[in-house]
Amino acid sequence: MHFNLFVVPFTAGMLILVILLTVRYIKWLSDLEAGNRNEIGGNLFTIKTLYAIREVFMESLLHRKVFKTNPLLGYMHMSLAFGWFLLIVVGKLETFFYTGKFANEFYYPVFFRFFEPTPHKSSLLLAFNALMDFVLLVVLSGIVIAILRRFRPRIAGMKKITKHSPGDRLALIALWLIFPLRLLSESATAGYSGNGSFMTQSVGNFMALFLPVHQLAIVFWWMYSISLGLFMVSIPFSRYMHIPTEILLIFLRNWGIKTKDHFSGFSEIEIQSCSRCGICIDTCQMNSQGKNSTTQMVYFLRDYRYNQLRPDLTDNCLLCGRCNEACPVGIDLTQHRLLQRKKKEFELPSGFKYLPVNQSVEKTDVIYFAGCMSHLSPVISRSMEKIFKTAKISYLFLDKNGSVCCGRPLKISGQFEAAQKLVASNRQQIIASGAKILVTSCPICYKSFKEDYHLNIRVLHHSEYLLELMLQKKLALHPSGKKVVYHDPCELGRGSDIYIQPRMLLSHFMELETIDQEKENALCCGGSLGNLSINPEERNAIQMATAGYLNSVDPEIIATSCPMCKKSIAQFSATPVKDIAELVVANLEALSESQKSLKHHKVGQTIEI
Amino acid sequence: MKDWGYSILKGRQIDFENNDFSIAEYITKHEPSFRWCIGCGSCTATCSAARLTDFNPRKLKLLIQRGEIKGLADEIAKCMLCGKCQLVCPRGINTRNVIQNIKRALNTCHAL
Ligand code: SF4
Ligand code: SF4
Ligand code: SF4
Ligand code: SF4
Numbered sequence: 001m002h003f004n005l006f007v008v009p010f011t012a013g014m015l016i017l018v019i020l021l022t023v024r025y026i027k028w029l030s031d032l033e034a035g036n037r038n039e040i041g042g043n044l045f046t047i048k049t050l051y052a053i054r055e056v057f058m059e060s061l062l063h064r065k066v067f068k069t070n071p072l073l074g075y076m077h078m079s080l081a082f083g084w085f086l087l088i089v090v091g092k093l094e095t096f097f098y099t100g101k102f103a104n105e106f107y108y109p110v111f112f113r114f115f116e117p118t119p120h121k122s123s124l125l126l127a128f129n130a131l132m133d134f135v136l137l138v139v140l141s142g143i144v145i146a147i148l149r150r151f152r153p154r155i156a157g158m159k160k161i162t163k164h165s166p167g168d169r170l171a172l173i174a175l176w177l178i179f180p181l182r183l184l185s186e187s188a189t190a191g192y193s194g195n196g197s198f199m200t201q202s203v204g205n206f207m208a209l210f211l212p213v214h215q216l217a218i219v220f221w222w223m224y225s226i227s228l229g230l231f232m233v234s235i236p237f238s239r240y241m242h243i244p245t246e247i248l249l250i251f252l253r254n255w256g257i258k259t260k261d262h263f264s265g266f267s268e269i270e271i272q273s274c275s276r277c278g279i280c281i282d283t284c285q286m287n288s289q290g291k292n293s294t295t296q297m298v299y300f301l302r303d304y305r306y307n308q309l310r311p312d313l314t315d316n317c318l319l320c321g322r323c324n325e326a327c328p329v330g331i332d333l334t335q336h337r338l339l340q341r342k343k344k345e346f347e348l349p350s351g352f353k354y355l356p357v358n359q360s361v362e363k364t365d366v367i368y369f370a371g372c373m374s375h376l377s378p379v380i381s382r383s384m385e386k387i388f389k390t391a392k393i394s395y396l397f398l399d400k401n402g403s404v405c406c407g408r409p410l411k412i413s414g415q416f417e418a419a420q421k422l423v424a425s426n427r428q429q430i431i432a433s434g435a436k437i438l439v440t441s442c443p444i445c446y447k448s449f450k451e452d453y454h455l456n457i458r459v460l461h462h463s464e465y466l467l468e469l470m471l472q473k474k475l476a477l478h479p480s481g482k483k484v485v486y487h488d489p490c491e492l493g494r495g496s497d498i499y500i501q502p503r504m505l506l507s508h509f510m511e512l513e514t515i516d517q518e519k520e521n522a523l524c525c526g527g528s529l530g531n532l533s534i535n536p537e538e539r540n541a542i543q544m545a546t547a548g549y550l551n552s553v554d555p556e557i558i559a560t561s562c563p564m565c566k567k568s569i570a571q572f573s574a575t576p577v578k579d580i581a582e583l584v585v586a587n588l589e590a591l592s593e594s595q596k597s598l599k600h601h602k603v604g605q606t607i608e609i
Numbered sequence: 610m611k612d613w614g615y616s617i618l619k620g621r622q623i624d625f626e627n628n629d630f631s632i633a634e635y636i637t638k639h640e641p642s643f644r645w646c647i648g649c650g651s652c653t654a655t656c657s658a659a660r661l662t663d664f665n666p667r668k669l670k671l672l673i674q675r676g677e678i679k680g681l682a683d684e685i686a687k688c689m690l691c692g693k694c695q696l697v698c699p700r701g702i703n704t705r706n707v708i709q710n711i712k713r714a715l716n717t718c719h720a721l
Contacts (some may be wrong), residue, residue, distance in 0.1 A: 315706075348712040351686035354662035372657050372691040402660040405689035413690055413709060422689060529692045532706045536642060567696060 002115040006222040007107045013229030014106075020236040021244055031265030036257050043255040052254035056247050061085055065328035069279055070157030072145065077277070079142030081243075086135045094128040110228070113186045113200075114221050117193035126197070133197040136186075139179050147176060160287065162278035162298050164239075165306075171234035174227050181224040188217035239302070242275040246329055249273045259335050261416065267339065270331045274301045280323035280333070285524055289545040290538035292316065297323045297333045304340065312533060314340045318542075319412055319530025321494035325520045334530075341414030350418030355404060355425040360432065364396035367435040369426075369449075371442030372403045373563040380441050380563055383581040384462060390588055391474035396433055408448035409529045419452070427453050439465045441581065443492035443562045444529065450496060461492060463502035463561040463580050470505060477509040477587050484510040484583075485555040487546075487569060488522035489562035490530075502561050502580055509587050513553045523549055525560075527568035540572075547572035559583055628676025635714035636673065636707055643707050645700040646670050652694035652704055658687045666694055666704070673711065685711050 043049070058064045061082045067074025091109035096102055098116065108115065120126050145156060153161040164172065183203065190196025191204030191213035207213050235241055249269050259267045276298050286292045295316045303309045319334045327333060368388070370381040381397070388395045407422035430438060430453070437458045440446050446461045453459075460468070469475045484506055492498045499519045506512050517523055526542030547569045550558050558573060560566050561580045570577040578586075636643045646667075653659055653667040664687045672678065685708060694704045 345709075345713075347716060348709070349682055349686045349715065351683060352689075354658075354664075354687065356661075372689075372693050373696070376655070376693060376696050403657060403691075404661070405657055405691035407689075409690045409692055409705075413705070415690070527696075529705070532709055533640070533703070536701045536703065564696075 009229035010225040013232030017232040028265040033264045052251045073156040076145040083139035119195045129197040133199040160281045171238035174231040177227040185220035188213045239276040246273040283326040289542045315533040318528040320490045320524035345414030366395040366437045369440045371445040374441045377563040380579045383585040406445040406448040443489045467505040484557045485513045487560040525565040525568035527564040543568045544572040630676040631718045632714045636710045639710045640706045642702045651697045655693045657691045
């Protein structure tokens with residue numbers, strides 16, 4: 001039996017951690033939504049579990065996604081997580097080869113070098129010794145970056161890093177101390193016994209020159225054990241709860257579980273998986289352009305976790321989804337903000353007795369729904385009407401005389417019930433028309449139709465539909481050579497994964513420029529209905545910055561496919577901003593013009609747009 | 610005075626004895642841009658709900674500022690929060706948040 005009193009802090013910390021974790025996990029897992037357990041059962045023995053294991057390895061240990069954000073930041077996270085993991089695994093193997101048995105006191109590998117001061121003889125054990133030193137060195141290098149970065153965030157590619165709460169800071173200091181103390185204890189022991197390897201032995205020899213290493217060693221081992229114990233106990237009460245929880249999250253997510261319209265045990269697991277890495281701070285335009293550095297998801301989740309959420313934190317967010325894309329843990333962040341709004345605004349009054357009920361609707365194959373916002377930029381719906389005519393498609397313009405809102409604006413302001421009433425009204429009309437295709441020009445309506453309407457017909461955004469028409473050769477578009485840059489609307493891009501279709505369409509008749517922040521990383525135009533409480537100056541700042549950014553590639557035209565984006569950007573853009581439908585019509589018309597003039601003059605001419 | 614042909618209608622005076630400014634105060638506190646309204650009526654002209662029913666966001670704002678809040682809950686419930694008014698407001702008022710705060714004010718200041 002290997003024992004020394006100093007193992008007590010570590011052992012006690014570990015025990016407390018295990019008990020607390022077990023209690024919490026049982027609670028969260030029992031709070032999963034009703035259908036979730038069947039889902040887990042059905043997926044447990046499938047390839048999905050293997051995917052989950054791979055993802056745990058790639059993300060929780062290697063931090064691949066953080067690497068993508070910034071290599072040095074990734075190295076920092078990896079050296080700490082993977083390094084520590086290796087210390088545990090290699091340490092365990094080392095004791096196995098040393099003692100020849102697998103079951104030892106569980107603290108034995110942690111304090112191995114104290115318990116076994118005699119230098120190794122076998123080359124295998126010497127190799128293990130060196131390996132352990134090497135891994136410790138890697139972990140220490142990560143700690144050095146972490147400490148430097150606290151003072152100069154930019155060295156790891158970040159402008160702002162998370163401002164931590166006192167509890168987090170305590171845990172952070174315990175964590176930072178663990179590995180230097182391990183180095184000191186192992187080195188001190190090596191200093192008198194000679195059992196170290198390249199690093200610990202050299203440091204130990206050096207210490208032995210002027211320090212009483214024999215007496216000091218036990219002090220360092222005590223401190224090492226205390227810092228470990230402290231850290232273990234702090235895990236459930238600090239951000240480090242993310243370490244064990246993220247693993248659980250990855251498994252559940254791979255088994256198909258999501259946060260839907262209700263807050264469930266899974267949602268709790270998601271929230272606890274946030275590492276407060278702060279990657280979502282720089283990416284948020286409320287911070288970079290709006291000068292609001294307190295509303296980002298890292299703080300929202302933190303305050304939520306500790307029941308200290310201020311109402312303005314719930315409201316002041318564009319729901320643009322840029323943070324969702326950036327978050328290395330892959331938490332569905334905007335959904336959490338939305339659920340919080342739902343909780344808060346559930347009881348706000350709404351009454352839509354004036355809505356048409358059971359209205360009879362003309363039968364048709366294709367319904368066109370422009371959406372409220374398109375009525376503020378009617379050139380879009382007029383263009384669509386021309387296109388329908390050109391392509392000889394019979395259609396019904398459902399909201400020709402003004403729309404009943406699709407319901408999403410109410411939903412994203414937390415009023416789910418009220419939204420449902422609008423959904424019911426529109427849905428009845430859509431179904432009554434017998435249409436097989438519903439085309440809309442508004443990405444907000446599009447997302448709503450897709451997710452909340454439960455329609456059994458094809459729902460298409462007009463950018464998808466126009467591409468289809470073109471591919472079916474119902475629209476003859478001709479290259480104009482004009483340089484265009486495309487702005488991805490949040491609800492269409494990140495919200496609905498429509499990135500390729502508008503680009504395919506545009507590049508067919510224009511010179512499509514690429515720009516750094518596009519597709520998943522596209523900027524928000526600032527007009528978002530997602531943010532109720534943003535102040536007008538901040539909104540303008542975001543709109544101006546996005547317009548400026550799109551102009552930076554010197555396009556002749558800025559194209560987009562959302563009436564709201566169009567209006568937001570156009571306010572601050574010298575370059576004309578056009579909806580994709582307008583561009584198609586301009587191209588069709590330029591062609592027919594040039595055909596006319598060809599007949600008259602028989603001279604070739606380049607086609608405008 | 611009489612010769613000018615002007616008279617004052619008692620019914621249109623703001624009656625501080627009876628009028629209730631708590632809603633106006635609540636909104637101004639939570640959405641200060643509420644104060645900027647010049648009553649131009651652009652919001653009403655574009656309003657999605659106004660097309661379908663007798664609903665007038667401009668009038669509501671005016672009445673709230675005067676402290677006349679009778680029947681406000683039923684009226685404001687008609688708004689679909691579509692945001693058209695916000696895009697046309699020449700004063701750049703955060704009209705959707707004004708509306709959200711009218712609703713919140715009704716829930717917190719008054720159980721109407
Ligand atoms: S929400 Fe995601 S990106 Fe933001 S701090 Fe948490 S883990 Fe990092
Ligand atoms: S959704 Fe957009 S505005 Fe909201 S926190 Fe994320 S990045 Fe910021
Ligand atoms: S559009 Fe704006 S300024 Fe005009 S009445 Fe409406 S809220 Fe007031
Ligand atoms: S948000 Fe409400 S008040 Fe404004 S236009 Fe839409 S329905 Fe009318």
